[in-house]
Amino acid sequence: MSYKEQMLSSLEEGNLEEAKKQYNQVLKFGSHEEKFSLAEELHHLGFLEEAKELYGNLLQYYPGEGELLIELAEVLVEMDKEEEAIETLAELDEGDPTYPRSLLLLADLYQMQGLFEVSEQKLLQAKKLLPHEPVIDFGLGELYSETGRFLEAIRHYQILIEKGTTELGGTNVHQRLAEAYSVGGAFEEALTHYEKALQEHLEINTLFGYAFTAYQAGYYEKAIEKFVSVKELDPEYHSVYLLLAKSYEHEEKLQESLEAVQAGVKQDEYNKELNVFGGKISLKMGLEEEAEAFLREALALDPGYVEAALIINKLFFTQERYEDVLEIAQMLTVEGEEEPQINWDLAKAYEGLEQYNHALKQYRIAYTYFKNHQEFLLEFGQFLVEEGLRGEAVGVYKHLIEMDPSNDEWQDLIERLQD
16 A cells, blocks of 8 residues: 555544654655645645645656646645745746646636736636637636626626536526626526526525516516525525515515514514514504514614614604604614704604704704705794794795795795784
8 A cells, every 4th residue: 555545544544643654755755646646635635734745845846837836826725825826826837738727727816816907817818828618708707797897797608608508616607697687687688597597406596596686677476486485495594584575565465575574583583674674564554563563673683773763753753652752863862873854853752742942953953954855844834933933934934935936825924924
């Protein structure tokens, strides 16, 4: 049994100390073929330092050998030594048969570093050398997708499909093409390729992508069907519940929408967006207690969640629970959130509690933000009239007249206030 075979056997048995001795024997006395073969095995097993040492040893005998340089570079990448890997690949001669492969590896490295233009240059250089190599078109498709150049990504994915290549490195090209079409808003084309991808292989992320694209395209029944399939395959796929609930809402299936929210909250109890949507659906169904519970839970998860605060305040106003409005507003203030609508809510709440000085202060703050908001101006103007602040009220109604010069009622009111 060779030293290499002895070492691999020791590793399999978990005898690391003996394996180390046998590794040193290979390093000192093993043939070049044995060292190369062991380096490949150790790389595969995750013994990166040893693999690196063996490739380095062989390069002393075969300096500039392309296969060795690429294998060493791949080990260095896994060791998070990207710069060293780039320097290693720079030693490779352009005439070496493995040079196109080195360009692909360099493209990956530069893409990892965010140097997308350099990565593109390496891929295009490789394509000139090997114009019909599928891996290069796939690499360009991936690069262009990552950088938002979806038309170019689509072109390279299409090249692969036209040549009959629908899968590379465990990645379905139809699925990638579907994603590129979907992001670009070409939903019909995206759905076609999602269907083809799923025919070849049922994969949950592809299924979710199909459902989400159907949702974006307005095919809510189809979206529901696919979202439900995702949920059945993996109930812990948290992203599915909110979109499923929204799909049901679009179809006016409010009970099913609420049930999707309830199921989602059980799986993902910290999802504040799901709780807010549950509050909205409950309000549409007239379930005020359930709505309040959802919205309070959202605020418990995020006390500065403005959307939840504004929705629950609307509910409190219908119930004339002005103290609760103040409580919510105070919560947002403590969190440091600045939202003009909260000032308007405070003004109305203080007015409801007959704390008119506080109400006036909040109305005046809100006025700086809502000078062109007709509903606000009408409320503020009426409040000022009732408080006897005629001069200020005239200014508010003049703003309203600017928005609607033909409104005789407001003009008459201004004249009465001035008299």
